[in-house]
Amino acid sequence: MHYVSTRATSASAARNPQLFSDILLGGLAPDGGLYLPSAYPQVSGAELDAWRKLGYAELACEILRKFATDIPDADLKALTARTYTAEVYRNARAGESAAEITPLRVLEQGERGTLVLQALSNGPTLAFKDMAMQLLGNLFEYALAKNNDELNIFGATSGDTGSAAEYAMRGKRGVRVFMLSPHKKMSAFQTAQMFSLQDPNIFNIAVEGVFDDCQDLVKAVSNDLSFKARHKIGTVNSINWARVVAQVVYYFRGYLAATTSNEQKVSFTVPSGNFGNICAGHIARMMGLPIDRLVAATNENDVLDEFFRTGVYRVRKSSETFHTSSPSMDISKASNFERFVYELVGRDAQRTHDLFRKVETHGGFDLSGAPGSDGDEFKLVGKYGFQSGRSTHADRLATIRDVAQAYGIVIDTHTADGVKVAREHMQPGVPMIVLETALAAKFNETIVEALGKDAERPSGFENIEALPQRFVVMPAEVDRMKAYIAEHTGL
Numbered sequence: 093m094h095y096v097s098t099r100a101t102s103a104s105a106a107r108n109p110q111l112f113s114d115i116l117l118g119g120l121a122p123d124g125g126l127y128l129p130s131a132y133p134q135v136s137g138a139e140l141d142a143w144r145k146l147g148y149a150e151l152a153c154e155i156l157r158k159f160a161t162d163i164p165d166a167d168l169k170a171l172t173a174r175t176y177t178a179e180v181y182r183n184a185r186a187g188e189s190a191a192e193i194t195p196l197r198v199l200e201q202g203e204r205g206t207l208v209l210q211a212l213s214n215g216p217t218l219a220f221k222d223m224a225m226q227l228l229g230n231l232f233e234y235a236l237a238k239n240n241d242e243l244n245i246f247g248a249t250s251g252d253t254g255s256a257a258e259y260a261m262r263g264k265r266g267v268r269v270f271m272l273s274p275h276k277k278m279s280a281f282q283t284a285q286m287f288s289l290q291d292p293n294i295f296n297i298a299v300e301g302v303f304d305d306c307q308d309l310v311k312a313v314s315n316d317l318s319f320k321a322r323h324k325i326g327t328v329n330s331i332n333w334a335r336v337v338a339q340v341v342y343y344f345r346g347y348l349a350a351t352t353s354n355e356q357k358v359s360f361t362v363p364s365g366n367f368g369n370i371c372a373g374h375i376a377r378m379m380g381l382p383i384d385r386l387v388a389a390t391n392e393n394d395v396l397d398e399f400f401r402t403g404v405y406r407v408r409k410s411s412e413t414f415h416t417s418s419p420s421m422d423i424s425k426a427s428n429f430e431r432f433v434y435e436l437v438g439r440d441a442q443r444t445h446d447l448f449r450k451v452e453t454h455g456g457f458d459l460s461g462a463p464g465s466d467g468d469e470f471k472l473v474g475k476y477g478f479q480s481g482r483s484t485h486a487d488r489l490a491t492i493r494d495v496a497q498a499y500g501i502v503i504d505t506h507t508a509d510g511v512k513v514a515r516e517h518m519q520p521g522v523p524m525i526v527l528e529t530a531l532a533a534k535f536n537e538t539i540v541e542a543l544g545k546d547a548e549r550p551s552g553f554e555n556i557e558a559l560p561q562r563f564v565v566m567p568a569e570v571d572r573m574k575a576y577i578a579e580h581t582g583l
C-alpha cells in the first residue's frame with residue numbers, strides 16, 4: 093500500500109509514493125497536499141461476513157493491516173489489542189458494555205425509519221477523538237522505538253484535541269507533549285482534565301492570551317525550520333493520516349452491529365468540523381462498506397453544509413467564525429476536505445492543487461457548474477452519498493430537551509447537532525446512525541441551559557476540579573516559548 097499527495101503534480105517534490113510508516117509521524121505532504129492511498133483497499137462480502145464475529149480490537153487490526161502493509165501483522169495485533177480494551181474504554185454508561193467499545197443504542201424505530209446512536213465517547217477524555225488518538229499514541233511509541241528516535245508534539249488547543257492528545261501520549265516512551273491553551277479560557281472541567289496530568293512527558297502551557305495567540309505561537313515556532321528539526325517538533329492535528337484510518341473502524345463496527353446481512357444498507361450522520369470524522373466514513377464507503385448516505389451536520393459555522401447544498405466552498409475569515417455552544421465544530425475551513433475534493437475531481441492532483449491555491453488567493457472555489465464557476469463536479473457529489481444539514485443554538489437546546497424527554501438520555505451539544513440533522517434525513521428501511529462525538533458532561537453549561545440541571549458525570553470524574561494541577565503560565569512570546577521547549581527537550 094502506497095500513499096500519494098493530493099497535490100502530487102509532476103512538478104511537485106512529493107510525488108514519490110510513501111509507505112504508511114513514512115507518513116505516520118507527519119502532517120502535510122511537502123507540496124502542501126494531504127496523503128491518501130494510491131487506491132483504496134477493497135473489502136469483500138466474505139470478509140465482511142467473517143468480520144461480523146470480531147471484537148473491536150480484532151476488527152481494527154483487520155482494517156489497519158490493509159493500510160499499514162509495512163508493519164508486521166503480529167505488531168498490529170498487539171498494538172490494536174492494547175488500544176481498544178475495556179480498561180481504556182471504561183466509562184460505558186448504563187446499558188452499555190465497555191467491551192463493545194462503540195455500542196449502539198436504538199433511539200427511535202417507526203414509520204419514519206430507525207434512528208440509532210453510536211457511542212464513541214467512552215474513552216479517557218469523553219470525546220470521540222480518543223478513538224483515533226489512543227491508537228496514534230501506541231503507533232508513535234512503536235515507530236519511535238524502532239528507529240531509536242524521539243518526537244516532541246507541539247500544539248494549541250481550546251479543549252478537546254489537546255486533552256485527547258495528552259491522554260494518548262502520557263507515559264509514552266520517546267514522546268513529549270507541549271500543549272498551549274489560553275490561560276483561564278477553558279471550562280473548569282477541561283482545564284482539570286488536562287492540568288491534573290502529572291506525567292513528566294506532558295507539559296501544559298497556559299498562555300496569557302486567547303486561542304488565536306496560542307495558534308500563532310505554534311505557527312511561529314513551526315516556521316523556524318531549523319529549530320523544528322533540532323527539537324524534533326511534530327503535531328497530531330486532524331490531517332494526520334493514521335488518525336483518519338483509525339476512524340474508518342467505527343463505521344465498519346456500526347454497520348456490522350446494525351445489520352445482519354451485507355444486503356442491508358445504513359446511513360450515518362456525522363457532527364462535522366474539520367471533515368476528519370466523516371472523511372473516514374467516505375473511505376469506508378469507498379472500500380465497499382454498504383453505506384447509503386453520509387450526512388454532514390454543521391452548526392452555525394456551515395462551510396460544509398453550504399458546499400453540499402450548492403457546490404460552493406467558501407472558507408470564512410476568523411472574524412466571521414461564530415463562537416457556538418458546539419465549539420469543537422467552530423471552524424472556518426475544513427482541513428481534511430481536500431481529501432474528498434481530490435476524489436471528486438477524479439484524483440487530478442493538478443486540479444486539486446489549483447483549487448486549493450484558489451482557496452488561498454480567493455477564499456474558496458465553485459464547482460456548481462454555474463457560468464464562471466471553477467468546474468461542474470458538484471453534480472457527482474450524490475454518487476458519493478453526501479448530504480448535509482445545519483443546526484443552531486436554539487436547535488441544540490430543543491434537541492437536547494427532546495432527546496432527554498423521549499429517550500431518557502442526555503446528549504452533548506455536538507451530538508445534538510447530529511441528531512437534529514439526522515432526523516431531517518431519515519428513510520424507512522435504512523437505519524440512520526448518528527455518531528456521538530462527546531459526552532454531555534464536557535459541555536455542562538449548555539446542558540444546564542437546556543434542562544435546568546447538570547449533566548451526569550461518569551464515575552472517576554466526580555471531583556477532578558479538586559485534583560492538584562501541573563502547568564506553567566507564560567506570556568505570548570515566541571522566544572520564551574522556544575527557550576522553554578529547548579530546556580525541556582534537552583536537545
Ligand SMILES: *Cc1c(COP(=O)(O)O)cnc(C)c1O
Binds near residue numbers: 252369529
Ligand atoms: C473534533 C470534534 C468534532 C468535529 O470532528 P471533525 O473530525 O473535525 O469533523 C465534533 N464534535 C466533537 C465533540 C469534537 O471534539
